[in-house]
Amino acid sequence: MAHSWRVGGRDLSLDPPLIAGVVNVTPDSFSDGGMFLSPPAAIAHARQLLNDGADILDMGAESTRPGAEPVSADEEWSRLEPVLDGLRELRNEGAVISVDTTKLDVARRAVEAGAAIINDVSALRHDPGIAELAARTGVGLVLMHMRGTPRTMQENTRYGDVAGEVRSFLERALGQAVQAGCDPAQIAIDPGIGFGKDLAGNLELLARIGELADLGAPVWVGVSRKRFLGDLLGTPPDDRLAGTIAASLEAVRSGATAVRVHDVREMRHALTVVRAIQGRREAA
Numbered sequence: 543m544a545h546s547w548r549v550g551g552r553d554l555s556l557d558p559p560l561i562a563g564v565v566n567v568t569p570d571s572f573s574d575g576g577m578f579l580s581p582p583a584a585i586a587h588a589r590q591l592l593n594d595g596a597d598i599l600d601m602g603a604e605s606t607r608p609g610a611e612p613v614s615a616d617e618e619w620s621r622l623e624p625v626l627d628g629l630r631e632l633r634n635e636g637a638v639i640s641v642d643t644t645k646l647d648v649a650r651r652a653v654e655a656g657a658a659i660i661n662d663v664s665a666l667r668h669d670p671g672i673a674e675l676a677a678r679t680g681v682g683l684v685l686m687h688m689r690g691t692p693r694t695m696q697e698n699t700r701y702g703d704v705a706g707e708v709r710s711f712l713e714r715a716l717g718q719a720v721q722a723g724c725d726p727a728q729i730a731i732d733p734g735i736g737f738g739k740d741l742a743g744n745l746e747l748l749a750r751i752g753e754l755a756d757l758g759a760p761v762w763v764g765v766s767r768k769r770f771l772g773d774l775l776g777t778p779p780d781d782r783l784a785g786t787i788a789a790s791l792e793a794v795r796s797g798a799t800a801v802r803v804h805d806v807r808e809m810r811h812a813l814t815v816v817r818a819i820q821g822r823r824e825a826a
């Protein structure tokens with residue numbers, strides 16, 4: 543299992559697991575669309591998430607919810623630029639910024655503006671040049687599994703062996719990034735919970751994260767407020783917090799080393815308590 547992750551010239555420790563706080567600068571994200579579309583609102587939210595204990599801010603300007611319409615690179619960048627600009631001071635103080643994009647043009651501009659991580663939910667399928675960008679600049683790179691695109695991904699959620707297929711996909715994507723010149727220490731992988739999977743597939747992946755961790759890369763997991771929790775609980779996105787925390791803690795127990803959540807404060811509290819108990823157990 544990986545113990546640290548190299549992002550933009552820094553080694554982030556994975557013990558305790560990293561918390562990536564979500565900042566969606568979008569009108570249409572599934573749980574917080576429109577809440578942080580204005581730059582001042584997004585910047586204030588980012589500051590709050592850092593105060594709440596986020597290790598990373600994951601900023602997205604294009605929704606990836608099932609069925610979402612794609613936006614142009616110019617539109618995506620016009621949403622991100624003022625927020626990245628407004629976070630310059632925090633960045634200088636050490637805040638780690640990740641940009642959730644599949645577009646090389648947006649990724650390049652974001653890295654020039656100080657982003658230390660590219661979170662590519664297409665795992666280089668949309669723009670393979672993102673691997674060369676990461677190799678050249680040393681930023682961290684997250685490669686996530688998804689079937690098709692957000693518009694099509696829920697059309698076919700059937701797998702023979704979901705964990706095996708996701709593992710092979712991520713192993714290939716890792717190989718592609720290394721081939722393009724990335725240092726393996728820069729690359730994290732993510733099973734893409736909810737991206738082209740049904741309830742059973744999501745649960746199976748969460749239970750078998752150890753098989754992905756065996757690939758040697760840090761494993762990101764994003765379950766926050768997602769539909770599979772609604773399937774289990776019968777609640778809307780704004781009433782899935784306990785489910786989010788439970789699933790994230792189980793993911794960590796299975797081998798995840800970074801959790802991507804909207805509710806950073808609650809996640810930080812839960813991780814702190816669980817780890818205190820684990821420490822006691824190990825000492826006993």
Ligand code: HH2
Nearest residue numbers: 566571572605606607661686732735764
């Ligand atoms: N999930 C979402 C977006 N980006 N990136 C990674 N690496 N892993 C994930 O699980 C993941 C992700 C979807 O969540 P959200 O940002 O809340 O919604 P939307 O895509 O509608 O903006």
